Amino acid sequence: MVGAGLSGAVIGRQLAEAGHDVSVIDARPHIAGNCHTERDEATGVMVHVYGPHIFHTDDTGVWDYVNRFAHFMPFRNRVKTTSQGKVFSLPINLHTINQFYGRTMRPCEARSFLEGEADTSISDPQSFEEQALRFVGRDLYEAFFEGYTVKQWGISPKELPASILKRLPVRFNYDDNYFFHRYQGMPKDGYTAMVEQILDHPKITVTLGERFERREAAGHDHVFYSGPLDEYFGCELGRLGYRTLDFERFEYEGDYQGCAVMNYGERDVPYTRITEHKHFSPWEEHETSVCYREFSRACEPGDIPYYPIRQIREKALLADYVDRARSERGVTFVGRLGTYRYLDMDVTIREALDTAAVFAQQGPATPAFVTAPL
Known part of the structure; x- marks a missing residue:
């Protein structure tokens, strides 16, 4: 082996x-x-x-x-994302939609509203960008997906297949569980x-x-x-192409962000997300947090390959x-x-x-x- x-x-x-x-x-x-x-020896995390x-x-x-x-x-x-100075839930759900647009829509109203925001001229989305514009419209696409995708993959969403975004559904309820699967742990x-x-x-x-x-x-x-x-x-x-990750580790006394994963979708923030590791073990208690800022870049010889392009x-x-x-x-x-x-x-x-x-x-x-x- x-x-x-x-x-x-x-x-x-x-x-x-x-x-x-x-x-x-x-x-x-x-x-x-x-x-x-x-x-971690110092913090116990x-x-x-x-x-x-x-x-x-x-x-x-x-x-x-x-x-x-x-x-x-x-x-x-339960992933959160920071955009335009506010914190939202991902995947996009009813709470995300209502908060982003300052509304109090019911599921059927939100569904109709997003259909109005969507670019219905796109009948068969081929790229990541077309998939997003067709199903959530430009405002949500630019707030949550465009910048994050550019940072993660190093290329325009126009060049990525639509299948990548199909893994991120829109929910017209308040379910903020990132995964659908029956068994999670x-x-x-x-x-x-x-x-x-x-x-x-x-x-x-x-x-x-x-x-x-x-x-x-x-x-x-x-x-x-x-x-x-x-x-x-x-x-x-x-060489086959990969994206690799660099991690900037830091410690924080207390609770840094209140969740395990916080995405940053805006291009002017250089990292894609911050992970706070003690929240991956919520049954434990730790005074100090260990956090990673995560940066994505092209994989070079000697780097650890993460994501096949x-x-x-x-x-x-x-x-x-x-x-x-x-x-x-x-x-x-x-x-x-x-x-x-x-x-x-x-x-x-x-x-x-x-x-x-x-x-x-x-x-x-x-x-x-x-x-x-x-």
């Missing part, structure tokens, strides 16, 4: 329970990948080191799986403790702080690779790497980096479980991709 994140840990555990000897290797000095959490991760799913099998290895506490992500002792339990099996060995070299594959029946797809091939065809150029390059990968034998590419797709944690775990099941049937003949990247 190349990578001790969710993909490597889950596949490794499944195969270890089936009787295989499993070696897990990771270049970082810790397990759990980007969902790594650690207890459980910190999401690489940015916040909130577990949410409708997959009962995945929910049951993670609850084997961690005690999940109830958690609802946070592991009481953090994600790293959960991954540690997944990896805790006598047939699993873990090596940290060591990079995988392709020549090492010869000593194993099969390799499951969750690192960057292009890096497996030495970036011979070019998947624009036209990247998709063409991805197709070339997929062809190269399918010519390999004895290696399967998994996870967010291995398949160059944005994946929530529950989808990552589901695909890892499915991959292990395929290997149980096909062994080393398991294909390069159990889930197609394109």
Whole structure:
């Protein structure tokens, strides 16, 4: 298993329970990948080191799986956004609409009102901007989405697909729960403790702080690779594009913002959001807060890749790497980096479980991709 994140840990555990000897290797000095959490020594706050991760799913099998290895506490992500000197709720809901326009509309009135604000000349939205203008109109688009999107992706919303915004619905009620999923929660002792339990099996060995070299594959029946797809091939065809994140950490005596996530949609604020980590563990009490200001930028060599861009150029390059990968034998590419797709944690775990099941049937003949990247 190349990578001790969710993909490597889950596949490794499944195969270890089936009787295989499993070696897990990771270049970082810790397990759990980007969902790594650690207890801050000075404040006692459980910190999401690489940015916040909130577990949410409708997959009962995945929910049951993670609850084997961690005690999940109830958690609802209620995101706020600061715009025009005021604080609003996201996703856009009835409270957001009434507050923004200074009205007291009922659901049916708000629905009709927004239809009047929307650009109904757009019948088939193709870009992020067209999707927003069609469904919420220019005022809400400019207040909450335009600036944030430019900062997050580094390009105009005109150049992004409409599908990105489809993940952010408009609600004509006062529900401010960010996610729709039936199961939502946070592991009481953090994600790293959960991954540690997944990896805790006598047939699993873990090596940290060591990079995988392709020549090492010869000593194993099969390799499951969750690192960057292009890096497996030495970036011979070019680098796939990612956005990375920089975090500006600061402490605050007391409660800094009263919520876990505060977005900043205006372009003149350089960061996209501030996360206050003690609010990700509301069952705990801490006098001091640990906060992150989050800045998005283009990923350079040596940076941690977060968000695959998947624009036209990247998709063409991805197709070339997929062809190269399918010519390999004895290696399967998994996870967010291995398949160059944005994946929530529950989808990552589901695909890892499915991959292990395929290997149980096909062994080393398991294909390069159990889930197609394109």
